[in-house]
Amino acid sequence: MMHKKTTERLWIAFFVSPALVIVSTIILLPLFMSLYNSLFSWTQLIRHEFVGLDNFKRIFATEPYKTRFFNAMGNNLTWLLFTMLVQNTLGLMVGYFLSRRIRGSEFYKRVIFIPVLFSIVAVGFLWGLYLKPNVLLNGFLKLLGAGQLTRAWLGDESLATFSIIAVNIWRWVGFPSLVFLAAIDNVPSEYMEAAWLDGARDSTVFFRIIVPLIVPSILIITVLTIVGSLNVFEQIYTMASLDGSPNYSTDTIGTLFYRTGFGSVDSGNPEIGVGSAIGVIIYFLTLVASLISIMSLGRKEVEL
């Protein structure tokens, strides 16, 4: 009996270890290294003495780090809010309509999903071109006779972040759509048929039957959205720039981290201590936000 248990444990260890090795070297080790680095003072690329939480204090309490950090954080929240509201609502709607098997739904499913497969950098670069003052979008607006609506989409402080979010929604909306479609398809049809027979309207079926039964999918998409919004980087990098141009209006903690930690031609010499500290903050924010959403939504899950 004991013998069997030991063999079983060995087998489990055997199957788990490759993944464990990869996760520890690629994810955990760098995480702890940046935590370690964030506790030291640095000149340029050389580590000096241990300074405790000084780098964190600088981010939260010292100018100009404070303004930059909270400005970037605010933009991340904008990302989270608009991605949650617009992208995921849109995704749920698309998923629902596709599940109704409307004419050509197979075709729409593919078309909506295609941008998800594109490289994020290519999408950013191309949309960066399309949104230039005299290119696709403004050209289209002029063609429609709506010349007064043309804007410097990526150069206007009040619009730049929203333009980039919109592009990202265009790219990614296919993903939640497909996840929700799969979830809705899994809802046993007898539940819905029973509801219809009882004379329930479509909206009642949707809110009272479908939504509660696809909570696990909503949960997954919510966590992914939170993680994605906190880690947004490539979109800004390709469409605005590392400095969160114009005038820090597109800056996120990702670009702030990169700029501070690695430095750049104009932003100056790298500050690895502060940069690592920002990295650690990003990690904890992601962890806490994911835990909260998993716990709070997990309770709403309905057992079939």
Added chain:
Amino acid sequence: MNIKRLCILSIAMMMVLGTAFAQKTELNFWTWRPEDTEKYEVLLDSFEKQNPSISVTLTAFKNTEYNTILSAALAGGSGPDVFQSRAYGGLETFAQSGYMEPLDAWVPELKAFNKAPLGGATSIKDGKVYGVPFASQTLFVFYNKAIYKELGLKIPETWDQFTANLAACKKAGYQALANGGKEGWTLEVMMGALAPNFYGANDFFEAVVKGKTNFLDPRFKGAVDKLKELTLYMPDLYMGVSYTDMQSAFINEMAAHFVGGSFEAGYFSSQNPKLDFGIFPGPAAKAGDPHYVSVYADGNFSMNAATKKKDAAAKLLRFFASKETGNFFIKELKQVSAVPGADTSSSPYITEVLSLQKYNTPYMFLVGFRYNQPTGSALFQSAIQGVMAGTLSSADLCKQVQDGIATYYEPFKK
């Protein structure tokens, strides 16, 4: 028997070939000028002919990403043997971190170099020279000669004449200025080209570096206000106009002026050989005043302190310090070479740039305030975007720049 012989023969041949290949030292060289790679290949070919035992592999990275990639590579213990390095604060990062080999002993040619370009290659901490300077850059206004001829315009002496020219170009349906504001650094270049005549060039620079005045000085605010006046003549939706849009508008003769740096000329000519452009310094406040231009050491060629091929790398650096490279920079890249005694006669353009340097002043934030975060450049570039877009006042810009620099700059803390 035959097979045995064949085997021995082929092994012998492989060994001979092997040693032949092994003798060739391979150097990796990095640059931030993807635009110039074809031309650099020609220069490096010439070096390889003179040094048959060395072969050089050229890798180019986008200007704005270069520092990041380079610092990551050097910090990771890899990185090129020889690389283009930034001047001033950009040099300091790598020099102080011990990633750059001091060149005083390796490259004796450096002793003959002028002080101004060497300033950008010398560490402010230990006074050692860490790079072979390659060029100085000057900031001024490019204009399209054909458009000037068509509209009967003259090179402006004063600011009023300048804005009158801009208005005339705009009226004739041209983009008066190619410049946009999507990238903050192009706006900083605009400041370097046009502001010194309004903030008081060297007087102000020296005073502000010593902390005798600061960026709240009305002279500096006044100069920023002058830049803001130009938004009238910038392209439609100029805040969305990026550097490449600016270049293409001037190259395709849609724009009459391009406020930029001497480094643009080579690219302009290669993209449109028919483009007939001239240059003039930033206009003065009133007639008869000198026309100051901002000048800075552009960058250097440096050696990776960790390279195992120091002798070969030194050979390449000495080649970069030679007149052949100097002449190459002038003739092929149209840049003002830092190599002493290089021949400028091949380029009327370089001769003209040098004549503009008669009244020169250091490029404010790069030369004086790019040693710590947040750099003067980073502060100015973001704030000027706000000013040009109309979301920030020039007084707020001055305050942001001043407060940002004062967080670390000792002379401002008094």
